[in-house]
Amino acid sequence: MRFALSFRAALAPMLGVLLAVAMQPATADEGTTVFADNSRIASIGGSITEIVYVLGEEGRLVARDSTSNYPEAAAKLPDVGYMRALSPEGVLSVNPTGILALQGSGPKEAVDVLKKSSVAFIEVPDRYDHEGTLEKIRVVGKALGVEAKAEKLVAETDAKLASAEKQTAAIKDRKRVLFVLSTQGGKILAAGSDTAADGIIRLAGAVNAVQGFSGYKSMTDEAIVSARPDVILTMTGGGPTISEAELFANPAVASTPAGVDRKMISMSGGYLLGFGPRTADAIRDLAVSLYGNQVQD
Structure with a gap:
């Protein structure tokens, strides 16, 4: 009996630690590229929201940031604030199942909190060139589980970008x-x-x-x-x-x-x-x- 009591006493602190860990909310996997549940998505970044609409997946959106003002229908969604001045409480208040955020969203402290929450967080790269635009569409499409739709949009966008770039190819005197x-x-x-x-x-x-x-x-x-x-x-x-x-x-x-x-x-x-x-x-x-x-x- 004395051994059992001493064993319990020794085990108590360990059980306390295990219980505390178990009670912590689960954190999102930062390596996530596809939302397990894409039914309630918060979109952070105007181009991200626009891509979601062009893909015909706007029904999944429950919120957007203040830079997401195109198309006009996006303005009807709850606004969680400016993408570079986010509040974790504001974003999480809409009970999203996933957060789709453009690279550069911030401040860093707020994004770190969101990444450690139980809500899946996917960051979309933001490069300012032809290939970067196509990559953005692919990442959004994959996150929402509509890769076939995304590839079709990529092909259309690729052709349009190539055509637009050729329009000034012959101009010698560059402004x-x-x-x-x-x-x-x-x-x-x-x-x-x-x-x-x-x-x-x-x-x-x-x-x-x-x-x-x-x-x-x-x-x-x-x-x-x-x-x-x-x-x-x-x-x-x-x-x-x-x-x-x-x-x-x-x-x-x-x-x-x-x-x-x-x-x-x-x-x-x-x-x-x-x-x-x-x-x-x-x-x-x-x-x-x-x-x-x-x-x-």
Whole structure:
């Protein structure tokens, strides 16, 4: 009896640890590529939501983020917030069975919490080129268990992208384009390499006017003048709209070829920078705005 009592006493702490582990919620497998239950999906990222709709799988969506504003029907879904400022509580409040999130969603701390929750979390790569767009469609299709539908969309998108890229192949005088994200505080925040803006500028047959840094960076007046942009490209729908008057009131911008000719192009951010099913159309629209009738059908 004394041995039994001492054995129980020794075992008690171990049982406590095992019980505590057992009571912890199960964590999602970060290596998951297919949702075990795809009946209630939270879509984070405008291009992800758009792909789901084009695949005809929108009935699986129970929520979307604030960048998911196309197609218009997506606006009827609960909004869990901006994809780069997510709240784990907000995303999980819609009781999803899976979370489909575009790479770059954040903040990191929030995404880490979501990845450790019991809800399956699949991250979709976001590369700003032809192949990256096709990969995005494949990953979404596989996650939802509709790979055949996805491959059909991949083939259609591949052909459209190839056609759009060929439209500027013969143009020799390439425009230098400066993408301006914001002008808050009088500072020009421009897109460098490894950005969606840089990717779409290249696909449209132009040259990013700024080199030497990746991401978005505030530019000095000297750097703006040295960039010598022929065109300023801005977007709508992603924050305060940049007006032509405000942009060209900047002395540095005004002194560039774009400023002298007052050449500014503004396009919807989701359309221009989404890298989804509509990207071939965005490439053509941007190319036509840049080169007019030089663009070949």
